[in-house]
Amino acid sequence: MAHATNRLSASGVKAAPVGKHADGAGLWLVKREDGGAQWVLRVTVHGRRREMGLGSFPSVSLKAAREAAEKARAVARQGLDPIKERERQQREAARNIHMLSDIALDAFESRKAELKGDGTAGRWFSPLELHVLPKLGRVPVADIDQRDIRDTLAPIWHTKAETARKAMNRLGIVLKHAAALGLDVDLQATDKAKALLGKQRHTVTNVPAMNWRDVPAFYQSLGGSVTELALRLLILTAVRSGPLRNLHVDQIDGDIWTIPAAAMKGRLGATSDFRVPLSAEAQRVIAEARKFARDGFLFPGAKRGVISDMTMTALMDRRGLSERPHGFRSSFRDWTAEATQTPHDVAETCLGHTTGGAVERAYRRTDFLEQRRALMERWSRMVSLETNVLRGLRAHG
Known part of the structure; x- marks a missing residue:
């Protein structure tokens, strides 16, 4: 009936006293003692009365409240609970906002400080960018399940196992990041996948x-080109090729080479630089390489920048060797285990590895510099013995 609805007027709503005021068809204005007011709709769904808040007055006007009430009544006439339907729509909207690609980028940004060079090389993000986001990037993160992940990584799971493992690991971190943001995600999805x-x-x-x-015979065979000197120093110091290829003369102070913490792989989050003791032979190699230095870099590339890792690898290929430059770290570690009585922590520190648990590292202040200095001198003499003998013979010949 006409008199049962639209009982209130705009002016009447403003002047309404404290209490409940019916507009009709279940729409009520509830005026509070503090002066505020709330729109409430009463509907019956499956024989059960429900009260649905439609917003506060004056943010929601009388006209807007009536329109919202009519939409809710239409939902109820379909046999649906308008409150639950509204919650469902809100969840859908939230899922549509938080796409996997956006959450992945946010997770990457939050971890940049922990990554080498603030992640500028892109290695952390690239497994996701290349193998996950092209298929799942536009999928709401809350909708992603183990079947989605399985179907995405199945093509490379066996053929590119290490890449697939990294992609799975990164995706797990992204899902944890999404959960930390308060999103409803399945944290076990990667394990299920x-x-x-x-x-x-x-x-x-x-x-x-x-x-x-x-190693000594190979070391003896190396000459004095930039690449060969770089290989010599790589062998003598047992460092990774990245810090060595980017070695700047300012990093060398006497018999100590200091590698910036940000350049040390495997020491993420480290706040201190890494000191490398230089043996007498290493210092001699550095002195010889200084004549090639350009822009302060000891091992410059042919045209610009510094030599690449492939430059050293190519030299070994031309010698018919299957071994790789990075493998000299393993050569050194095997020597310490088989030919010396070096304590484990000292040998691992020579390689720039962290040892012990977090608590142990927090209390341990030494980097075993003096012990490493003696060990690297011993390794250097073993490696360069034949070279030094021949050098001495030439000097006296």
Whole structure:
């Protein structure tokens, strides 16, 4: 009936006293003692009365309240609960806002400070960017389940096992980041996906390394080009090729080479630089390399920048060797284990590895510099013995 609805007027709503005032058809204005007011709709769904808030007055006008009430009544006439339907729509809207690509980028930004060079090389993000986001980037993160992940990574799960493992790991971190943001995600989705994908058939192979007993002969065969001097110093210091190729003369102070913390892989979050003791032979190699220095870099590239990792690898290829420059770290580590009585922590620190648990590291202040200095001098003499003998013979010949 006409008199049962639209009982209130705009002016009447403003002047209404404290209490409940019916507009009709279940729409009520509830005026509070503090002066505020709330619109409430009473509807019956499946024989049960429900009260649905439609907003506060004056933010929601009388006209807007009536329109919202009519939409809710239409939902109820379909046999649906308008409150639950509104919550469902809100969840859908939230899922549509938080796409996986956006959450992945946000997770990456929040972790940049922990990554080498603030992640500028892109290695942390690239497994996601190349193998996950092209298929799942526009999917709401809350909708992603183990089947989505399985279907996405299945093409590379066995053929590119290490890349797939990294992509799965990064995706797990992104899902945890989404949960921290308060989003409704399945934190077990990656573990479930692994179960669906099965054990990887591909076996990760180690970088080919030269037997430490063969290193002296190889060292002796190296000449005095930029690449050969870089290889010499790589062998003598047992560092990774990245810090070595980017070695700047300002990093050298006497018999100490200081590598910035940000350049040390495996020491994420480290606040201190890494000191490398230089043996007498290492200092001699550095002195010889200084004549090639350009823009302060000890091992410059042919045209610009510094030599690449492939430059040293190519030299070994031309010698018919399957071993790789990075493998000399393993050569050194095997030598310490088989030919010396070096304590584990000292040997691992030579390689720039962190040892012990977080609590132990917090209390340990030493970097074993003096012990490492003696060990690296011993390694250097073993490696360069034949070279030094020949050098001495030439000097007296």
